[in-house]
Amino acid sequence: MVPDFLVTHSGGFHADELLSSVILTRLFPDARLVRSRAPEWITPGPDRIVYDVGGAFDPAAGIFDHHQRGAPLRDDGRPFSSFGLVWRQFGRDFLKALDVPAADVDALHAAFDLDFVLPVDLMDNGALEPSAAGALAKLTLPVLLETLKPVFDDRTPEADDRAFHAALSIARSLVEAALKQGAAKLRAEAIVLRAIAAAGEGRVLELPLGMPFRPAIVKAGADHLLFVVHPRETDWCLTGIRRSGDGFALRADLPAAWAGLTGEDLAAACGVAGATFCHNGRFIAAARTREAALAMAGIAVAQALAPDGTSPVPA
Numbered sequence: 001m002v003p004d005f006l007v008t009h010s011g012g013f014h015a016d017e018l019l020s021s022v023i024l025t026r027l028f029p030d031a032r033l034v035r036s037r038a039p040e041w042i043t044p045g046p047d048r049i050v051y052d053v054g055g056a057f058d059p060a061a062g063i064f065d066h067h068q069r070g071a072p073l074r075d076d077g078r079p080f081s082s083f084g085l086v087w088r089q090f091g092r093d094f095l096k097a098l099d100v101p102a103a104d105v106d107a108l109h110a111a112f113d114l115d116f117v118l119p120v121d122l123m124d125n126g127a128l129e130p131s132a133a134g135a136l137a138k139l140t141l142p143v144l145l146e147t148l149k150p151v152f153d154d155r156t157p158e159a160d161d162r163a164f165h166a167a168l169s170i171a172r173s174l175v176e177a178a179l180k181q182g183a184a185k186l187r188a189e190a191i192v193l194r195a196i197a198a199a200g201e202g203r204v205l206e207l208p209l210g211m212p213f214r215p216a217i218v219k220a221g222a223d224h225l226l227f228v229v230h231p232r233e234t235d236w237c238l239t240g241i242r243r244s245g246d247g248f249a250l251r252a253d254l255p256a257a258w259a260g261l262t263g264e265d266l267a268a269a270c271g272v273a274g275a276t277f278c279h280n281g282r283f284i285a286a287a288r289t290r291e292a293a294l295a296m297a298g299i300a301v302a303q304a305l306a307p308d309g310t311s312p313v314p315a
Helices: 015-027 082-097 102-124 130-139 141-146 159-199 214-220 263-270 290-304
Strands: 005-008 032-035 048-051 204-206 227-231 236-240 275-278 284-287
Touching: 005 015, 015 048, 015 082, 015 102, 048 082, 082 102, 102 130, 130 141, 141 159, 159 204, 159 214, 204 290, 227 290, 236 290, 263 275, 284 290
Parallel strands: 005 032, 005 048, 204 227
Antiparallel strands: 227 236, 236 284, 275 284
C-alpha cells in the first residue's frame, strides 16, 4: 500500500501522533499529511493511512487508533498509543529506510520499542509505571541532544562541527518555544483565575478556550472543582483535573459507562444528545455543543460526589 494521504486529527497534538508522523512521512514522502476530524477524512480508505483518530484499529484497512473501547494491548497487557501501533506495523521498514543492516533490524526494532516507544505509549495513556519511568530518562532533552553527536566511526574532519550546528538549531527552537510557553502560562493563569471567581462554588470550570489550568486552580485553592469545559475548533471538550502535577490520577474520573465510546453509542450511554467521544482512560470527553458538554459535566459531577454531597476525592 502506497497511500496518497496520511491522516491524523486536527487541534492540539501529542507526542504519539507527532512521532507516528515522523515514521510515516519518511516511508511515504509523496503522501499529503492531513490533520482533520472530518468523517470524510478519518474514515479508512484505500488511499490513506489514518492514525490516532477514527475509533478503530485495523492494519489491513490502514487505521491505527487506540482511544476506542477494546483498543489493542501489548502482549503483557500494557496499552499502545498510535506511535506504538505505527512502530509495530512500520518500524522495521523505517529502519530499513535508514539503511540499518538487515541482520540488525529485529534487534534494533525491539530495543527502540522498549526504550523509546513504550514510555511514550504509557505516558499518552496515563499509565506510566516505575519500570518505564527509567526508560523515559533516555528521552530527556540533554540525552536527546547528545544523540546528535557524530557516531564513533564518522571520522570526517567536519563531523563535529556539522553535528554541533544541527544540535544548536534544534536547541534554539526548543529554548525559544519553552520561553513562549512560559509566557503563555502566565497569561492563562490570569484567565483561569477570573473563571474560578465566576464559577463560585460550582464543580465545573468553564474556560473560553483550551489552556493550562491546573496551576491556577491550585493557586486559588479551588479544591471543589472537578471538571473543566472549554471550546475547541469545532466542538467542546470536557476534561478532568489531576490531583497532582506529577501523576495521572484525577480528582474525579468520567463515568465508567462512557469509556471508549463515540457518537450514538456515547450519546445513548450518557443520555446527552451531541455527546461524541470519551477517551478509554476517562480523563477527556467531547461534545458538539456547549450545552451538551455542560450536561455531560453535570452527570459526571453527580456520579463523582459522595452521598453526603461532598467530593470523595478532594485535591
